Amino acid sequence: xxxDKTTSKYTPTFFSEHQTALYKSLEDKHTTVEVDTDDPLExxxxxxxxPQHPATHGVLRIVMQLKGEKIVRSKLDIGYLHRGVExxxxxxxxxxxxxxxxxxxxxxxYSNNVAFCMAVEKIAQIEVPERAQYIRMxxxxxxxxxxxxxxxxxxxxxxxAISFFIWTFRERERLYDIFDEIAGHRFTVSHSRIxxxxxxxxxxxxxSINEFVDTFPQELKxxxxxxxxxxxxxxxxxxxxxxxxxxxxxxxxxxPTLRATGISYDxxxxxPYMMYNQIDFEVPSRLExxxxxxxxxxMEEMAExxxxxxxxxxxxxxxxxxxxxxxxxxxxxxxxxxSMEGLIHDFMMTDxxxxxxxxxxxxxxxxGPKGELGYYIQSDGTGHPxxxxxxxxxxxxxxxxxxxxxxxxVADTVVIIGGVDPVMGESDK
Amino acid sequence: MSKKNAKEQLLEDIQxxxxxxxxxxxxxxxxxxxxxxxxxxxxxxxWLKNEQHFIYLVDVFGTDRFTSEDRFEVIYNMVCLRxxxxxxxxxxxxxxxxxxxxxxxxxxxxxxxxxEVFDMFGIQFEGHPDMRxxxxxxxxxxxxxxxxxxLIGVPGSIELPSTTPDxx
Numbered sequence: 282x283x284x285d286k287t288t289s290k291y292t293p294t295f296f297s298e299h300q301t302a303l304y305k306s307l308e309d310k311h312t313t314v315e316v317d318t319d320d321p322l323e324x325x326x327x328x329x330x331x332p333q334h335p336a337t338h339g340v341l342r343i344v345m346q347l348k349g350e351k352i353v354r355s356k357l358d359i360g361y362l363h364r365g366v367e368x369x370x371x372x373x374x375x376x377x378x379x380x381x382x383x384x385x386x387x388x389x390x391y392s393n394n395v396a397f398c399m400a401v402e403k404i405a406q407i408e409v410p411e412r413a414q415y416i417r418m419x420x421x422x423x424x425x426x427x428x429x430x431x432x433x434x435x436x437x438x439x440x441x442a443i444s445f446f447i448w449t450f451r452e453r454e455r456l457y458d459i460f461d462e463i464a465g466h467r468f469t470v471s472h473s474r475i476x477x478x479x480x481x482x483x484x485x486x487x488x489s490i491n492e493f494v495d496t497f498p499q500e501l502k503x504x505x506x507x508x509x510x511x512x513x514x515x516x517x518x519x520x521x522x523x524x525x526x527x528x529x530x531x532x533x534x535x536x537p538t539l540r541a542t543g544i545s546y547d548x549x550x551x552x553p554y555m556m557y558n559q560i561d562f563e564v565p566s567r568l569e570x571x572x573x574x575x576x577x578x579x580m581e582e583m584a585e586x587x588x589x590x591x592x593x594x595x596x597x598x599x600x601x602x603x604x605x606x607x608x609x610x611x612x613x614x615x616x617x618x619x620s621m622e623g624l625i626h627d628f629m630m631t632d633x634x635x636x637x638x639x640x641x642x643x644x645x646x647x648x649g650p651k652g653e654l655g656y657y658i659q660s661d662g663t664g665h666p667x668x669x670x671x672x673x674x675x676x677x678x679x680x681x682x683x684x685x686x687x688x689x690x691v692a693d694t695v696v697i698i699g700g701v702d703p704v705m706g707e708s709d710k
Numbered sequence: 711m712s713k714k715n716a717k718e719q720l721l722e723d724i725q726x727x728x729x730x731x732x733x734x735x736x737x738x739x740x741x742x743x744x745x746x747x748x749x750x751x752x753x754x755x756x757w758l759k760n761e762q763h764f765i766y767l768v769d770v771f772g773t774d775r776f777t778s779e780d781r782f783e784v785i786y787n788m789v790c791l792r793x794x795x796x797x798x799x800x801x802x803x804x805x806x807x808x809x810x811x812x813x814x815x816x817x818x819x820x821x822x823x824x825x826e827v828f829d830m831f832g833i834q835f836e837g838h839p840d841m842r843x844x845x846x847x848x849x850x851x852x853x854x855x856x857x858x859x860x861l862i863g864v865p866g867s868i869e870l871p872s873t874t875p876d877x878x
Contacts, residue, residue, distance in 0.1 A: 295869070295871060296847040296848070296849050296869065297849070298847070298848040298849045299843075299847035299848040299849055301848075302842050302848045303842070303848075306840050306842055359844070359845065360843075360844060360845030360846060360847075363845040363846070365854055367830075367855060368854055368855055368859075368861065369861075372861050403740075530765055530766050530791075531817070531818045531819065532818055532819050533766070533767060533768070533817070533818075533819025535768075544791070546766075546791065551794055552740075552794070552796070642743070644741060644787065644796075644798070653768065655768070655769070655787075657769075657771070657785070657787070659773060667773075668773045668774070670769070670771045670773075670785075672768060672769040672771075672787070676822065677768075677819065679822075680819060680821065680822040681819075709845060710845070
């Protein structure tokens with residue numbers, strides 16, 4: 282296909298250098314020579330999908346070169362949601378930056394809060410009380426379920442079943458109510474604090490979590506019954522978007538997308554953090570590496586999360602929820618309101634916050650719903666981080682997606698995006 | 711082999727392999743963190759992957775140290791799935807004409823990460839197959855994560871869509 286002709290006919294007017302470079306790079310991707318014929322099934326075209334496309338889960342743009350119905354090669358263009366959070370982080374105190382992490386992977390804000398706070402605690406050497414760790418674990422696992430529920434709803438909807446979306450959203454709504462009860466916010470929770478969490482579970486929160494873990498497995502069972510042997514669903518997902526384990530490692534895939542290829546790389550087992558080494562749970566993995574395998578992995582993960590939450594609730598003992606050291610964490614509100622020192626400490630924490638030693642650097646990763654979510658922090662000894670690097674799983678997975686799409690049918694694009702489950706807020710930073 | 715031994719063994723092997731080119735080796739905050747001579751980066755990465763089984767490259771990122779010498783740092787975060795070790799490999803490069811050899815031929819997953827480093831710091835990766843910006847449009851001229859870049863951005867540096875599209 283003569284690309285020069287197309288580009289001259291439709292000369293891009295907006296970000297023209299960017300568009301030209303993108304099309305040029307698509308042309309360079311593989312150095313194969315294509316021959317045009319008159320057969321319509323052999324006709325080549327360039328299809329631009331996104332950034333405004335309902336099925337791309339955000340502002341993801343894919344430029345594909347098609348031959349008939351097959352994708353010959355594809356290029357992803359991301360950055361439409363780039364807000365420069367790493368730059369913002371350098372100009373905030375550690376605690377001030379924490380709410381920004383909510384906006385990264387907005388489908389599982391709790392995991393992001395925890396990942397960032399744990400990285401800061403590691404660099405500033407703060408020990409978190411046991412109860413706070415259990416609270417964080419429960420929050421992270423509920424966030425995982427919430428994220429997977431959105432994935433499940435949209436993926437099944439992408440495959441053609443609309444009503445399913447409403448059922449998963451009914452359960453998500455209950456999770457949002459729980460987060461509202463725990464943190465005071467439904468969506469961007471910001472519940473984690475450096476050195477602990479903002480507040481303990483209330484009676485109502487505990488009651489609704491208990492109710493959720495009791496009733497959710499039945500829902501999961503019903504959904505499994507509906508989908509696991511559903512002919513339409515299986516036909517649509519089996520052998521679609523296949524990656525083998527060698528390629529998956531090479532492409533740097535992470536999370537359920539990697540585990541669906543047979544590599545059980547899960548940070549909760551690989552580098553256990555919080556109390557995960559005291560909890561009994563499995564890491565589901567599959568060997569097929571296709572979209573159906575990703576589906577099974579995530580479904581089993583939700584069941585495992587329920588198991589983890591149940592064990593956490595049983596193991597949780599009464600105790601402090603934030604480290605009792607005014608140089609390391611916010612004092613409790615009681616202290617702030619009724620003592621002079623408390624007020625001073627509260628002011629100091631807001632003004633300067635924790636100051637990790639100069640030249641220290643730390644990396645902490647957690648297993649987010651999408652995969653390995655890591656924060657790398659370099660300190661210069663002040664209350665502001667010198668550099669924060671977010672290792673976002675969606676970014677790694679999208680890089681893989683660019684290669685997974687090659688050779689697939691164009692109709693499967695939407696299903697494969699659904700299976701890889703990227704969140705643009707996180708990959709674009 | 712227990713986890714601690716594996717780490718010590720790894721650091722010994724690296725010391726033996728690099729000799730004087732190993733500039734600094736830290737073992738703080740649970741992960742080994744090594745700074746090496748940038749001329750041996752490509753060779754060391756290949757050795758780490760082939761001999762030490764660091765087959766999974768998690769991340770590549772840059773930092774701006776804002777010093778007059780060796781201003782930029784490029785950090786490679788890699789994982790060995792066999793011994794469950796994580797290693798941070800660092801190189802430092804000067805401000806004038808920062809060029810680093812690419813590792814995309816060793817780990818394919820370095821592709822986007824190197825593009826991101828280029829986008830944010832302006833560090834060129836020699837031999838990279840597709841050296842475009844990652845987040846910012848190609849029309850953009852600045853490198854936002856450099857320390858001298860202002861937090862509010864550079865007004866007028868990005869073309870905004872026309873508010874009257876028909877007349878554009």
